[in-house]
Amino acid sequence: MRKDLILHFGAxxxxxxxxxxxxxxxxxxxxxxxxxxxxxYGIGYNVLFGYTGLLSLGHALFFSAGLxxxxxxxxxxxxxxxQSLILAICFSAFFSLVIGYLALRTVGVSFxxxxxxxxxxxxxxxxxxxxxxxxxxxIVIQQSSRxxxxxxxxxxxxxxxxxxxxxxxxxxxNLWIAKSSFGRVLIAIRENSDRALMLGYNVxxxxxFAVIISGTISGxxxxxxxxxxxxxxxxxxxxxxxxxxxxxxxxxxxxxxLGPLVGAIFMFYLIDYASDITDAYMIIVGITxxxxxxxxxxxxxxxxxxxxxxxxx
Amino acid sequence: xxTLDNILLYTENISKNFQGIKAVNNVNFKxxxxxxxxxxxxxxxGKTTFVSLLCGRINASAGKVVFCGExxxxxxxxxxxxxxxxxxxxxxxxxxxxTVYENVALAIRKDNSNGEExxxxxxxxxxxxLDRIEQRSGDLSYGHQRLLELAMGMAQKPKxxxxxxPTQGLSDSEIENFKKLIKDISSSTTILLIEHNMDxxxxxxxxxxxxxxxxxxADGDKETIQNDPIVQKAYLGD
Ligand SMILES: Nc1ncnc2c1ncn2[C@@H]1O[C@H](COP(=O)(O)OP(=O)(O)O)[C@@H](O)[C@H]1O
Ligand SMILES: [Mg+2]
Numbered sequence: 101m102r103k104d105l106i107l108h109f110g111a112x113x114x115x116x117x118x119x120x121x122x123x124x125x126x127x128x129x130x131x132x133x134x135x136x137x138x139x140x141y142g143i144g145y146n147v148l149f150g151y152t153g154l155l156s157l158g159h160a161l162f163f164s165a166g167l168x169x170x171x172x173x174x175x176x177x178x179x180x181x182x183q184s185l186i187l188a189i190c191f192s193a194f195f196s197l198v199i200g201y202l203a204l205r206t207v208g209v210s211f212x213x214x215x216x217x218x219x220x221x222x223x224x225x226x227x228x229x230x231x232x233x234x235x236x237x238x239i240v241i242q243q244s245s246r247x248x249x250x251x252x253x254x255x256x257x258x259x260x261x262x263x264x265x266x267x268x269x270x271x272x273x274n275l276w277i278a279k280s281s282f283g284r285v286l287i288a289i290r291e292n293s294d295r296a297l298m299l300g301y302n303v304x305x306x307x308x309f310a311v312i313i314s315g316t317i318s319g320x321x322x323x324x325x326x327x328x329x330x331x332x333x334x335x336x337x338x339x340x341x342x343x344x345x346x347x348x349x350x351x352x353x354x355x356x357x358l359g360p361l362v363g364a365i366f367m368f369y370l371i372d373y374a375s376d377i378t379d380a381y382m383i384i385v386g387i388t389x390x391x392x393x394x395x396x397x398x399x400x401x402x403x404x405x406x407x408x409x410x411x412x413x
Numbered sequence: 414x415x416t417l418d419n420i421l422l423y424t425e426n427i428s429k430n431f432q433g434i435k436a437v438n439n440v441n442f443k444x445x446x447x448x449x450x451x452x453x454x455x456x457x458x459g460k461t462t463f464v465s466l467l468c469g470r471i472n473a474s475a476g477k478v479v480f481c482g483e484x485x486x487x488x489x490x491x492x493x494x495x496x497x498x499x500x501x502x503x504x505x506x507x508x509x510x511x512t513v514y515e516n517v518a519l520a521i522r523k524d525n526s527n528g529e530e531x532x533x534x535x536x537x538x539x540x541x542x543l544d545r546i547e548q549r550s551g552d553l554s555y556g557h558q559r560l561l562e563l564a565m566g567m568a569q570k571p572k573x574x575x576x577x578x579p580t581q582g583l584s585d586s587e588i589e590n591f592k593k594l595i596k597d598i599s600s601s602t603t604i605l606l607i608e609h610n611m612d613x614x615x616x617x618x619x620x621x622x623x624x625x626x627x628x629x630x631a632d633g634d635k636e637t638i639q640n641d642p643i644v645q646k647a648y649l650g651d
Contacts, residue, residue, distance in 0.1 A: 281518075288519050291508045298470065298502070299520050299569065300494030 104413050108275055111358060112268050119260055129260055131372070135364045136263040137325045138344070140270040142352070142360025144317030145345035147274065150355035151283060152310040153290030157212045157342050158219030159318055161199065164226065164337035166192045166319025171332030172232065174245050181248040185323055192319020193312055200311030204304065216342070223337040238333025246327055259328050266324045267361070270317055274357045277313070278413040286310055287355070318345075351392055353401030357413055362400055421446045421573055421603050422467065422498075427476030429462050429627075436462040438627040439476070444573070449595070449604045451614040454624035460607045461503055463624060464575045467605075468500045469493045481572065495522075499571030501562045503578045503607070509551030513542055513561060516550050520565035532568070540564045540594060556587045563591070567598055574598065575605045580613055592617050 115136070118124060124132065141163055148154050169191040170184035179187065203214045226233045233239070246253040253259055277283040288296040289303055297303045326332045335341070344367070345360070352363025370388055374381035396403040405412040423443040429436045436459045444450050452460050465471040467478055469490035477486040485493050494500070508516050517533045527535075537543040540560045545553065550561055559579060566574050576595070580588045588610065595604060596617055608614050614621065614635075621638040623631040631637075631644045638644055 284515060284519060287511070288508055291510055292506060295502075295506045295508065296519070297490055298468070298494065298500050298506075299565070300491050300522055302489075302491045 103411055104275070104279075107412070108271060108357060111361070112264075112271065115264055115267075119257070119264070124260075126256060129256055131368060133256070133260045133263040133328065134325075135361075135368050136260075136267040137321055137328060138368075139348070139361040139364040140267045140324070141318050141321035142345045142348040142364055143267075143270045143274045143357070144314050144319075144321060146349045146355065146360050147277065147286075147317065148310050148314035149346065150349055150353075150359065151278065151290060152286045152307060152314075153293075154307060154310065155212050155346075156203075156215040156314075157346070158215030158217070158222075159314075159345055160337050160339070160341035161215075161219035161222040162192060162196060162315040162318035163322035163325075163341055164222060164334075165195045165315075166322035167326045167332055167336055168226065168233065168322075169319070170323035171239055171241060171326040174241055174327075175239050175332075176232070181246065181253065181327055184327070185320070188323035189316060189320055192322075193316045195319070196312045196315025197308070199315065200308045204307050204311065216339075219337070219339075219342055223334060223339075226334045226337050233332075233334070236334050238331060238335075241326060241330045241332065243330070246330060248327075253328055254330060262328060263324070266321070270321070271357060271361075273317070275413060278357055282306075282309075290355070347389065349399065351389065351399055353399035353403070353405065356399070356401040356405060359399055359401045366400070419445050422478065422480045424467070425477050425479070427463075427466055427478060428474050429459075429466055429471060430474045431462075435627050437466060437473075440624075440627075440629050442622065442629060442632075444603060444605055446603055447599070448619045449599050449606060449617055451618035451621045452605060452607045452624060453609070453611075453614060453621060458624045459627040460624055461577055462627075464500070464577060464605065464607065467573075468498045468575060470500070494569070494571075497572035499566045499569040499574040499602075501566040501574075501576050501579060503581065505555075505558045505562055507550050507558060507561055507565070509549070511550060512546070513537065513548055513550050513553070514546045516561055517564055517568050520568035522569070536564050536568045539567065539597070541590075556583055559583060559587075559591075563594060571602060573603045573605060575607075577607045578609060579606070580608065580610055588613060 145159050148156055166188040169188040173179040173184045173187050199218055203211060203218065206214050227235045243252070243254045251258050253262055285296065285301055285306055289306055293303050322336065348360045348363030348367055350363070351366055352361065353359030370385055371381060374384035377384065398406050401412065420443050424440055426439045426441060427437060428439055440463060454460055462471060466473045469488065473486065477484055479485065480493070480496065480498065485496065508519065514533055517536055518529055521529060521532050534543060537546055540563060542557060542560055542564060545557065550558065553561065563579060566576065580591050583591065592613055595606065598604065606618065618635065620634050622629055623638065623644050631641045
């Protein structure tokens with residue numbers, strides 16, 4: 101069997117067996133369910149940043165687009181989970197197409213700023229239309245609405261499996277992209293977009309596809325986050341939720357399929373432990389991030405790939 | 414001789430200004446099918462700019478480009494290239510973090526019936542890089558990187574291959590190898606070769622065009638150009 105398949109399906113198997121064998125305490129089970137959905141978000145982010153080389157500072161816009169599409173449709177329109185997920189996926193895809201079309205008129209630093217601005221507009225819209233979104237306070241999705249195929253998604257064990265399924269789908273999709281000729285063109289654009297253009301690739305269109313894929317995965321992750329944890333709030337559309345996926349990817353490994361998971365686990369528990377020690381936990385987090393970025397510039401997995409395992413996709 | 418059938422590409426009054434500098438000025442140029450055309454001229458004459466106008470890397474200020482009978486002046490660069498214009502960079506431009514294999518596979522673009530792996534191996538064995546197929550291309554020597562750049566041009570299987578100073582910075586033995594390769598490629602592809610090394614030009618080109626301050630000052634076969642008094646004054650330096 102191929103090494104890359106063993107690595108990735110092995111990682112998924114470990115996540116499955118941790119649950120099956122009852123290794124998790126309730127606390128860690130809940131954490132990991134969150135981490136898995138957030139890592140799916142990180143995968144979406146990585147498609148654009150890690151593979152295509154486009155740094156967005158506004159991905160919270162896509163995460164919250166999915167979050168609110170599903171949350172509001174459940175809350176106001178009585179959609180069931182399946183319907184709301186389909187709506188969220190379609191809405192995120194369309195939304196990414198529009199935002200991508202506009203934002204890709206810029207490159208480099210302007211692209212970062214434009215995406216940041218768009219996401220701020222999104223955030224302010226959520227606050228402004230408080231009558232529908234209930235603004236800062238947000239919406240709690242009742243347990244009775246969080247049922248899929250008669251499974252209660254608020255049950256911690258079912259929730260963990262659901263999160264694992266979502267994460268696995270995103271991971272497999274990412275792995276497929278990384279191995280496909282489409283993904284190779286994205287990487288070529290990241291490495292040397294001038295050359296990719298001069299080889300006859302429609303670089304602009306490829307970038308637009310990358311934004312759509314990235315935004316749709318992020319939106320799907322947002323929708324699942326709202327449904328699994330029962331809360332939809334404006335804080336998910338704010339700047340920190342644009343910066344988190346960037347940090348997960350930077351720490352875990354830029355342009356690696358498993359990087360976002362590694363980064364999300366690392367960050368989650370780093371914040372968790374640091375806040376046990378001191379109220380000023382962001383100092384510890386900051387210093388640790390500094391050390392990681394100084395000594396593993398490519399992120400943990402990225403560094404391993406660079407030094408030892410060239411085959412990691 | 415000048416029937417539309419045997420002209421591969423021509424330009425009409427094509428020009429490019431950079432902030433007032435006329436880098437290319439009203440050039441009318443033709444290249445015939447299956448020839449090796451050398452484009453010579455002193456540094457800064459506008460050679461790179463001129464070929465960039467042909468492949469669309471730079472937009473023309475005025476004029477038009479016709480390729481295979483079709484006006485391509487308004488086509489974006491990627492379409493001109495998929496239509497059959499290949500371009501290799503004067504300054505080596507490869508994907509340094511990707512393997513030699515991936516570089517060539519990217520140049521092939523669409524998989525033909527042959528299968529990607531076979532096509533890559535075929536091109537690499539022609540330029541003699543087959544044994545380095547799995548190497549990171551940034552780790553290749555300069556000479557090998559130039560060969561890879563050429564291999565990527567070949568892999569595109571263009572109708573017109575533009576080579577911008579391919580032998581720049583190579584050793585004499587490497588240049589000999591390049592001459593053979595270019596001759597080889599020319600059996601199936603028209604070649605527009607920008608070249609400083611007059612020995613290379615004289616030994617492989619069929620015809621020569623001379624560019625000077627953005628204008629074509631002479632056009633013709635080797636003997637004509639060598640004996641042209643204007644060219645001698647402007648470029649060959651007697
Ligand atoms: N992007 C650019 N912006 C401004 N001036 C340029 C640019 N590219 C080339 N030039 C100028 O155009 C002229 C022709 O340059 P170039 O085409 O590179 O010449 P050659 O390839 O014959 O050495 C030079 O004077 C150069 O300085
Ligand atoms: Mg030049």
